[in-house]
Amino acid sequence: ITFALNGTYLSRYVAAINLGDKQLEYAGQETAFAGYLPHHRLYASLFYDKGGLDAGVTVHYTSQGTEDLFVTKDGEPRKIREWTTVDAIASYTFNFPAPTTQATAAGEVPGLAKDGGKLASQNGGDKNVMPISTAAYNASGWKAWLKGTTITAGVNNIFDLDPPFYAAASENGYDESAFDIKGRFWYVALKKRF
Numbered sequence: 437i438t439f440a441l442n443g444t445y446l447s448r449y450v451a452a453i454n455l456g457d458k459q460l461e462y463a464g465q466e467t468a469f470a471g472y473l474p475h476h477r478l479y480a481s482l483f484y485d486k487g488g489l490d491a492g493v494t495v496h497y498t499s500q501g502t503e504d505l506f507v508t509k510d511g512e513p514r515k516i517r518e519w520t521t522v523d524a525i526a527s528y529t530f531n532f533p534a535p536t537t538q539a540t541a542a543g544e545v546p547g548l549a550k551d552g553g554k555l556a557s558q559n560g561g562d563k564n565v566m567p568i569s570t571a572a573y574n575a576s577g578w579k580a581w582l583k584g585t586t587i588t589a590g591v592n593n594i595f596d597l598d599p600p601f602y603a604a605a606s607e608n609g610y611d612e613s614a615f616d617i618k619g620r621f622w623y624v625a626l627k628k629r630f
Contacts, residue, residue, distance in 0.1 A: 438485070438492075443478040464501040465513075466604050471613035472516055474499045491526040498614055503604055517600035519615055525590035527625075530582040584629035589622075596620040 449463040464475040476499035483492030497520045502513035599615030610617060 438481075438483045440481045440483075441478070442480075443476065446473055446475050449473050464499070466501070466503045466516065466602065466611070468604070472501060472602060472611040472615075474501055474614060488529040488531050489526070490529075492524070494523045494525075496521045496523070500600075503602065514603060516602055516611075519597065519600050521593045521597055522595060523590065523592045524594060525588065527586055527588035529586040530579075530584070532579050532583050586625075586627040586629075588625040588627070591623075592621040593619055 446463045448461065449467075450459045450461055451467070451469070452459045453467075453469060462470070462473050464473065466472045476497065478497040479494065480497075481492055481494040483490065498518060500518040501516045503516060504513050508514055593616075596619045598619070599610040599617060601609055602611045602615075603609075605611050608617070
């Protein structure tokens with residue numbers, strides 16, 4: 437099991453928009469020049485990996501803030517809501533163990549032949565013994581076709597949450613620099629290694 441937590445905290449963002457303007461604090465607020473600048477962004481993930489199975493969940497969090505350009509009917513800065521989305525992924529890789537060559541009880545090794553297909557001794561008593569073939573053969577059947585194949589399925593934004601409304605973005609109603617308009621997104625992938 438693997439757990440990861442990544443995050444950023446923007447404590448200050450002081451800027452003057454035009455030359456000669458007074459510098460203002462923009463952390464946790466929208467800006468006319470950089471979009472919404474949230475204080476917190478967190479990414480937490482939990483993954484499980486055993487054998488060929490790999491599954492995990494990732495949570496994305498963007499903190500709330502304010503819009504000073506647009507105010508509520510009470511004259512207060514308009515609130516930009518926090519946004520939390522959850523993604524999930526699962527994949528399975530078919531890995532079959534390679535066949536092993538084992539010596540027989542008498543110390544003879546299958547595949548080594550001398551004098552018309554007889555088994556040769558492993559203890560070194562028989563000299564100049566060559567293997568019949570040095571080629572490695574794959575197992576036949578469905579295992580041969582599936583070996584090295586990975587099947588993946590996942591979904592982003594499981595709960596299909598819309599980004600928070602952002603009045604300053606009059607063309608689409610959300611800030612592309614901080615949020616993503618894509619709703620729930622399913623995907624499936626198939627990968628084969630040869």
